[in-house]
Amino acid sequence: MNGKNDLLEKIISLSKRKGFVYQSSEIYGGLNGCYDYGPLGSEMLRNIKDEWWRFMTYRDDVEGVDASILMSPEVWVASGHVENFTDPMIDCKNCKSRFRVDYLVDQIAVKKKTKILEALLSSVEDEGIKKAIDANLKKIAEKPDEVNDFITELFDSGEAAKLIAALNCPVCGTPGSFTPARKFNLMFKTFLGSVEETGSAIFLRPETAQGIFVNFGNVQGASRQKIPFGIAQIGKAFRNEINTRYFLFRTREFEQMEMQYFVKPSDDKKYYDYWKEERMNWFTKLGMKSENLRYHDHPANKLAHYAKEATDIEYKFPFGWGEIEGIHNRTDFDLGRHEQYSKKGLKYFDEETKEKYLPYIIETSAGASRSFLAFLVDAYDEEDLGGDTRTVLHLHPRLAPVKAAILPLVNKDGMPEFAKKIEDELRPKFKIFYDDKAAIGRRYRRMDEIGTPYAITVDTQTLEDNTVTVRERDSMEQIRVDASKLTGYLTEKLS
RNA sequence: GCGGGCAUAACUCAGUUGGUAGAGUGUCAGCUUCCCAAGCUGAAUGUCGCGGGUUCGAAUCCCGUUGCCCGCUCCA
Numbered sequence: 001m002n003g004k005n006d007l008l009e010k011i012i013s014l015s016k017r018k019g020f021v022y023q024s025s026e027i028y029g030g031l032n033g034c035y036d037y038g039p040l041g042s043e044m045l046r047n048i049k050d051e052w053w054r055f056m057t058y059r060d061d062v063e064g065v066d067a068s069i070l071m072s073p074e075v076w077v078a079s080g081h082v083e084n085f086t087d088p089m090i091d092c093k094n095c096k097s098r099f100r101v102d103y104l105v106d107q108i109a110v111k112k113k114t115k116i117l118e119a120l121l122s123s124v125e126d127e128g129i130k131k132a133i134d135a136n137l138k139k140i141a142e143k144p145d146e147v148n149d150f151i152t153e154l155f156d157s158g159e160a161a162k163l164i165a166a167l168n169c170p171v172c173g174t175p176g177s178f179t180p181a182r183k184f185n186l187m188f189k190t191f192l193g194s195v196e197e198t199g200s201a202i203f204l205r206p207e208t209a210q211g212i213f214v215n216f217g218n219v220q221g222a223s224r225q226k227i228p229f230g231i232a233q234i235g236k237a238f239r240n241e242i243n244t245r246y247f248l249f250r251t252r253e254f255e256q257m258e259m260q261y262f263v264k265p266s267d268d269k270k271y272y273d274y275w276k277e278e279r280m281n282w283f284t285k286l287g288m289k290s291e292n293l294r295y296h297d298h299p300a301n302k303l304a305h306y307a308k309e310a311t312d313i314e315y316k317f318p319f320g321w322g323e324i325e326g327i328h329n330r331t332d333f334d335l336g337r338h339e340q341y342s343k344k345g346l347k348y349f350d351e352e353t354k355e356k357y358l359p360y361i362i363e364t365s366a367g368a369s370r371s372f373l374a375f376l377v378d379a380y381d382e383e384d385l386g387g388d389t390r391t392v393l394h395l396h397p398r399l400a401p402v403k404a405a406i407l408p409l410v411n412k413d414g415m416p417e418f419a420k421k422i423e424d425e426l427r428p429k430f431k432i433f434y435d436d437k438a439a440i441g442r443r444y445r446r447m448d449e450i451g452t453p454y455a456i457t458v459d460t461q462t463l464e465d466n467t468v469t470v471r472e473r474d475s476m477e478q479i480r481v482d483a484s485k486l487t488g489y490l491t492e493k494l495s
Numbered sequence: 496g497c498g499g500g501c502a503u504a505a506c507u508c509a510g511u512u513g514g515u516a517g518a519g520u521g522u523c524a525g526c527u528u529c530c531c532a533a534g535c536u537g538a539a540u541g542u543c544g545c546g547g548g549u550u551c552g553a554a555u556c557c558c559g560u561u562g563c564c565c566g567c568u569c570c571a
Contacts, residue, residue, distance in 0.1 A: 012564095017506050017521080028545090030561070083571095186570095243496075247563095388531095390531090390532080407530095413529095415529095437523090438528095438532095439527090439532080439534090442532050442533090443531085448531095471531085
């Protein structure tokens with residue numbers, strides 16, 4: 001673990017030194033879990049997003065949208081986030097363990113639960129709660145989930161103290177050692193308009209998906225798409241995570257690359273499997289090593305409130321396997337809820353079968369920032385060149401922030417002038433870097449370190465026959481190319 | 496959120512028992528250099544994370560705070 005940790009440290013250091021990623025607000029001491037993309041990082045992030053956008057939307061069955069980050073507060077009631085995005089947490093004062101209340105309640109044996117509820121029944125004065133406890137005691141065997149939910153709710157009631165006193169910590173066994181339950185709402189709240197009134201509170205979106213769902217009808221109508229079809233979006237989302245960790249991996253502000261694919265309910269499995277495979281292919285086609293990627297299927301009892309089937313694409317980070325994309329079968333939950341809350345019909349009429357139904361949704365939700373980190377980690381390499389170490393980013397050329405370097409072999413004899421002419425020609429078409437400082441070897445290494453795939457060098461022969469050398473980053477091999485054919489050469493290599 | 500560690504130049508770090516800071520790398524200006532870092536000369540850069548306290552005097556001791564790393568926890 002120590003050696004692996006060194007790798008993350010090296011990447012953080014390189015990111016800062018070369019201008020990929022900086023700590024946010026660094027000169028003010030930083031802001032927890034927030035990062036800024038520098039000149040190279042912003043270019044690379046943009047490349048990742050462009051690749052995703054082309055892959056996902058340059059096809060006849062997917063349309064794009066760019067929805068507002070701020071949405072009607074009712075959206076988040078309908079989506080279930082207001083209800084479910086809040087995790088009541090409880091701490092053991094003795095052993096410092098922390099639990100989600102619902103998870104803790106789930107752990108308590110039926111016998112113990114019965115005992116607790118019976119004790120409460122005799123001490124509670126509120127008649128309404130008394131009745132509810134009584135009702136729950138009667139179904140404790142048949143409907144344990146409902147009873148669990150009920151007990152979880154009690155933690156938020158006036159009877160919470162009695163309940164907490166009756167519990168033992170499952171870790172250290174200490175009775176009555178818990179703090180009161182505290183709620184952590186994971187949605188960022190802000191205010192619409194300049195006056196901070198309760199009525200004007202709105203949320204920063206915790207996921208981009210809802211911006212797609214609420215536009216389902218609009219997009220379907222305007223684009224004249226027929227099911228199955230998808231809507232894609234790239235955008236920022238915000239979650240007030242309890243902890244941020246691991247550099248770019250868990251941050252409170254992050255960017256999602258999401259596509260929601262609307263299908264006939266009976267076709268859900270087919271398209272779930274299709275997108276599961278397609279999305280894995282996207283990462284490997286862009287050079288990510290397949291041995292560092294895997295699927296993690298969610299067991300049925302761990303699924304989110306909206307999902308029927310779910311898998312994560314995980315990457316093997318230096319700190320362990322971590323999710324970089326989720327593929328979910330969201331069923332008709334979202335459209336159903338929006339139909340219910342907005343009272344607008346969202347059903348689709350299938351001309352062929354003459355059926356009217358709410359489509360199922362297959363969601364692919366990738367983290368742009370997490371993908372960025374994964375691509376960076378995957379590309380990082382320190383090659384031993386016999387006493388000499390070469391640090392190189394083996395980034396896929398399409399993701400590399402700089403596509404080509406233009407280097408006069410020596411800074412005289414007309415080479416800079418020739419090189420400048422090449423620069424003038426290539427600069428409008430590719431992100432390039434001109435460098436006439438220091439020895440050629442050092443310049444090559446500088447380019448390796450930021451992952452520049454091609455280095456074009458002007459030498460004496462160039463001045464005689466108009467050819468330059470093109471050095472390939474990974475192999476370090478060089479070929480001669482006619483200077484007039486460089487645009488075509490690079491275009492081909494980068495397509 | 497709990498516990499532990501760390502915080503000095505762009506990066507990696509050194510700074511002895513408290514006396515206002517150094518190295519290497521990198522960067523910049525030259526020289527050299529016809530193909531893969533560490534050749535020569537010169538230069539710039541830090542209120543030692545931030546705030547307070549102790550002291551004649553704090554990078555060094557104490558308190559608080561912010562950030563990062565590690566282990567738990569969490570990750571709808």
